[in-house]
Amino acid sequence: MQTEVNPTDPLVRFGWDDDWTRRWAAFQDARPEQHLLPARVVRVHRGACDVETPLGPQRVEIPAGHLVPGPTTGDWVGLSLDGPDGARAVGVLPRRTVLARASVTGRSAEHQLAANVDTVVVAIGAESRTTLGRVERFLALAWNSGAQPVVALTKSDLLDDAELDEVLDRVRADAVGVQVVPVRHDDPASVAALRDRLRGTVVLLGSSGAGKSTLANLLVGEDRFAVGDVRSVDGKGRHTTVTRELVPVPGGLVLVDTPGLRSLGVAELGDALGTTFADVADVAVDCRFSDCSHTSEPGCAVLSAIGAGVFDQRRLDSFRKLEREQAWFASRTDARLAAERRREWKKVVRAHRDRHA
Template sequence: MENGTNPDPLARLGWDDDWARRWATFRSGHPEEHLLPARVVRVHRGACDVETPLGPQRVATPAGHLVPDPTTGDWVGLLLDDPQGVRAVGVLPRRTVLARASVTGRSAEHRLAANVDTVVVAIGAESRTTVGRVERFLALAWNSGATPVVALTKCDLLPGDELDETLARVRGDAVGVDVVPVRQDDPSTVEALRDRLRGTVILLGSSGAGKSTLANLLLGEERFAVGAVRSVDGKGRHTTVTRELVPVPGGLVLVDTPGLRSLGVGELGGALGTTFADVEDVAVDCRFSDCSHTSEPGCAVLAAIESGVFDRRRLDSLRKLEREQAWFASRTDARLAADRRREWKKLVKANRNRYS
């Protein structure tokens, strides 16, 4: 591995020609002789587990040591001949980043994974939270740059008529996205899902949505623990407690994640329009370009709701996410303004001391 570009040992972790080119560029900026590419498979506080062509390693990542901080799915460069041991010297530029708004309410985002190609949104067919929540997951997926797919899990738990109704409802929420019903007792449904996946795949969903079961079905082995769901509210416990990246037979790479009880959205940009493409496509026919879709004459969106083209809940969900976007933007602007004020005060103080 003298030239650092042989992808074979890392191919099962998603290494390809594009990463080889990125690695060559990365190496040109780091003249160390013994630099090795590695993929982050698990992140701990102050450290991360990586896979290298020479096998697994645990690498210390003190706060502020690398910019950006590594996250599950990142590719990093490892320096092998450091006197203090193997250490990461940098993170390769990311293809995609999947992130949600910080659950603390601050104007910041929390990264879930990097370099993901497909986002599988797992929705339990028997779940009481199916309606609407899928749109949030899809907005995050579209915003990351990955391709979303919805897996309707636990389909074997519903009779045929209820399953058909649930499937139709989820497909109404997941406009332009494949929705694949999956049965644990029917391998062909798992293969139908697998056919729609590519590259690095992350499983997202609420606790109890069946992500770990789905991961085991894709892997073909019982690797991830599976927990029961409470009958009182349909919620599950976090059987997965950390994000973990593992190779899947057949060329895929899988990231299993803990269930997300809170799913705030940060800056979505055009992803919101993609998620609600049905509403956006109709809105262009409104009489007024600034139509708010409330009571304006000639509103094509309200007319579409009246005629049953889509449900009013779709419009309500879009408005709710737009309000969250506005709040996030205002918080971000306020934080940036505060940062600028602090920097200015430092400059004023430094110059005052210099010239006094």
């Protein structure tokens, strides 16, 4: 039985569109014996999540390991209404995109931040001590998700025009292919300029104290998110946002505010590394040697570009650092998979021995 979703129902405010209608039809057709209802995950708790359905908000219990992949904020799930204990999630719809970082535990695993994201806003405090290397990590994370990144230079009102121009030039030089928009909390036009560059489901990323929650409130048009102070000694703030929450924004956007990220390991990037450092990658194809390390080889186009001021040595160093992290992550992932295969094989051997004992 296929569930019809009326275009006027609450799900449209939470990002439902024609593409999700098609995906939902396929999801439902694969489970013809179940009466299912589509829902979007707006907040995840331990063992449960809050969802928005055509019938209104609900909290759904999700025992560990019940769904693979486990739902994250922004996912669309199918709810069964036939159980004796009320609605239960029976599956996660295939994702358009997923925003994930490497696990902060150092294991070769990913920690999902949000799913089905269209735009990632990297919030940088104009007056902060945030390094360009960290900005590049945020952008690599965004590109790797499949979403379009945008940089919001928050707290721009704390700088004079000359200082702001200097910061803009510095960030734009490294944010290749990404629009950088200065935002003033007292200037609605600057907020509108940022909003014009956003589409669909929008996730805010940034360090603690970058002004994400203030920016979220400006976009929503009300004081929905708590705002905290920033320490003057190091420019860092407290985690005023402690969970990821998805909320509709007037005008058709859906917003996810996230806790500030103090540790920012990046998982396997693939093409996203080359996209983040497109200026370096484009020059590197002209190196004399295909395996050029860009250190001292003759005919190295990258070193020539640095000498000519196309980009600086810091940019290359940052690129190399992320390359090394990718190699480490890949090696750890391969080792983990190999260990899992060995464990599974030992189980098979033990079962075989028990049967023939």
